[in-house]
Amino acid sequence: MIVVDNLSRSFGGVFAAREVSMSVAAGEVRGVIGPNGAGKSTLFNLISGHLRPQSGTVSLGGTRIDTLPPHRRAELGIAIVFQGARVFPGMSVLENVAVGAHARTDAGALSAILRLPRHRRGESEIFADAEAALERVGLADWVSRPVTALPLGQQRRLQVARALTAKPTALLLDEPASGLRAPERQDLSRLIRELRADGITILLVEHDVAMVTSLADRITVLDLGRVIADGTPDEIRRDPAVIAAYLGKASA
Ligand SMILES: Nc1ncnc2c1ncn2[C@@H]1O[C@H](COP(=O)(O)OP(=O)(O)OP(=O)(O)O)[C@@H](O)[C@H]1O
């Protein structure tokens, strides 16, 4: 479904992505792991459109999308939850999700929603979608609570709900489990499995290697901007290059 071919992107001469090729098959959970600074978020942003590659291509269902702005990619079915995504304090849980549904990825998308006939949706429809998405992630009882009342684990589910209002075919998550306690991680893992069962293709960028190896169908491992391994969780666990990359960082 998503094919990344030979993508490169550098910052000040240092490659954050170097000739990265990988793909995400329809219906799978594709894990992306790697030590700090490996280039995981760079790859994520190159797929979402928040970064442009210096070379290489990104395709979705056979169509090149690497020159499209983020909101166009969102319209094509790619939804994202950024690393460290925050909630809007001073709003209810429902409003937080509705605002996300409205603003989607940027101001361009908002004006598109207001102007284009196919986006001319009533406010009540936006709230109904937001409520359905909150129900989907198990937050139905929280809709009218202030968002600041939500524990961190539930805030992450809220971010997923916001992404789901776009009715995506692919959901990209950047470190959704960071800062969560073990039971919250298990809840999140369960939700990701359910979304896969619903037919949503998932790209899961995570620090938590145990979580990714238990969830993902296949895993891409990055180090210093390069793909150092790609395979099933079993293959990745046994891969000497992966072991070396993690042990190297641990002892550094
Ligand atoms: N906007 C930017 N400007 C300059 N350097 C950047 C930028 N974004 C990323 N980098 C650099 O590119 C490299 C890869 O960063 P990236 O954020 O993609 O790594 P990561 O694997 O997501 O790390 P983490 O696990 O800490 O989230 C790092 O060396 C980082 O400092």
Ligand SMILES: [Mg+2]
């Ligand atoms: Mg990152």
